[in-house]
Amino acid sequence: MSIRLNLLYVRTGVEHESLVGWDTGSLQTGPCLPWRPGRRTFAAMRLTWPLISLVLGACTGTTGDDSQTLESTVAEIQSTHCWQTTLAWGDGESELGLIPRGYEVVARGPQALAVAKNGEVFVLDSVNGRVLGVTQNGSRVAVKEVATDAEDLAVGSDGALAVHSPFQSRSWIFDADGAPAGELEISRSLRGLVGISLGDSREVIAHSAYQESFSMGSPAAPKDLPTLLSQKREGAYQLSDGRGVSVRAQAGVAEVLLLRSSAGENARTETSAVLAISGEVTGANLVGVSGDIACLRLEKVEQPGDAIEVSRRSYCLNTTTGAAVVDNPMPAANIYRPRHELAVGGDTPVLASLQPSDHGLTVVACEVLR
Numbered sequence: 001m002s003i004r005l006n007l008l009y010v011r012t013g014v015e016h017e018s019l020v021g022w023d024t025g026s027l028q029t030g031p032c033l034p035w036r037p038g039r040r041t042f043a044a045m046r047l048t049w050p051l052i053s054l055v056l057g058a059c060t061g062t063t064g065d066d067s068q069t070l071e072s073t074v075a076e077i078q079s080t081h082c083w084q085t086t087l088a089w090g091d092g093e094s095e096l097g098l099i100p101r102g103y104e105v106v107a108r109g110p111q112a113l114a115v116a117k118n119g120e121v122f123v124l125d126s127v128n129g130r131v132l133g134v135t136q137n138g139s140r141v142a143v144k145e146v147a148t149d150a151e152d153l154a155v156g157s158d159g160a161l162a163v164h165s166p167f168q169s170r171s172w173i174f175d176a177d178g179a180p181a182g183e184l185e186i187s188r189s190l191r192g193l194v195g196i197s198l199g200d201s202r203e204v205i206a207h208s209a210y211q212e213s214f215s216m217g218s219p220a221a222p223k224d225l226p227t228l229l230s231q232k233r234e235g236a237y238q239l240s241d242g243r244g245v246s247v248r249a250q251a252g253v254a255e256v257l258l259l260r261s262s263a264g265e266n267a268r269t270e271t272s273a274v275l276a277i278s279g280e281v282t283g284a285n286l287v288g289v290s291g292d293i294a295c296l297r298l299e300k301v302e303q304p305g306d307a308i309e310v311s312r313r314s315y316c317l318n319t320t321t322g323a324a325v326v327d328n329p330m331p332a333a334n335i336y337r338p339r340h341e342l343a344v345g346g347d348t349p350v351l352a353s354l355q356p357s358d359h360g361l362t363v364v365a366c367e368v369l370r
Helices: 225-230
Strands: 004-011 017-023 054-056 061-063 066-068 073-075 082-087 112-115 121-125 130-135 138-143 152-155 161-165 170-174 180-185 193-198 204-208 212-215 244-250 253-261 269-277 283-290 293-302 309-318 324-329 342-345 350-357 360-367
Touching: 082 130, 082 138, 112 350, 121 152, 121 350, 121 360, 138 161, 161 193, 212 225, 244 283, 253 293, 269 309, 283 342, 293 342, 309 350
Parallel strands: 112 152, 112 342, 152 193
Antiparallel strands: 004 017, 082 360, 112 121, 121 130, 130 138, 152 161, 161 170, 170 180, 193 204, 204 212, 244 253, 253 269, 283 293, 293 309, 309 324, 342 350, 350 360
């Protein structure tokens, strides 16, 4: 029998971080997140000093001929819930496509993910030309056929999905049951598009590297170029109150800016709030918003010697209070790095990530505390 007791990676209000793990045997299966030597486990809780949260997980394991299942004991005051599922590479119903790396060939696998209202994580399996829905209980084929050059994925509040191909400059909409529901051309005049989201009434919103958002309309009511340019909104993403969200990083300091546009003929965009991001940051990228939660991918570049070292963090903050609610190290790139490796969404905000390895793609999802 093997037992693992984990105090998962946490961050407290007094700037203390820790990861403690004990492993008395070879863990085989169980409800706990896997602990790998030398790697911090994805966040499973947040502590606010002096409030203390503790998760004690007892997992199923075997050594030799003995086999026992121990009930999980959870004693918590304040914590988040995490789950993860690993899908093997292949073209089976519960597998994901991978083009292996080779001579002058870069490995390529799923490039994007999106989180639905109920917390289900959708993964764009462009190699196999489909979309899979993933939960802690397994996976399903959500859309049977999509373009194999698609790179962006979004899910709407009604469960509809949007798949976008930058190469074809086109987005396709699918109903919640996977049935095709129309398509929309994305003008090539819009430069530097980095992703899409899906609003009400199947409205496709394009996001640019210049931290601007464009409403492209819907398959039933597309917008022409002059109209969508005139309706451009400042901010990489928009909060429910209409304010835009952008980020800036310079001289090792990063900040989230909340933007509000004034009304009238000479409307201007003004900064309504500046929220500090903790720690030294070289580069920052907004990955999405859910309610009043904004999430980012942060990078810190160092060169202590001849080699350049890059450390990365997933970071979420409450835009109402300015408090950091997620601040976790991200694993180094393995066989390839997805175009979109983080996504946030859901009625109860969930931060999900894609972690590819030689064994398959691991989908990790954690509820975000407000």
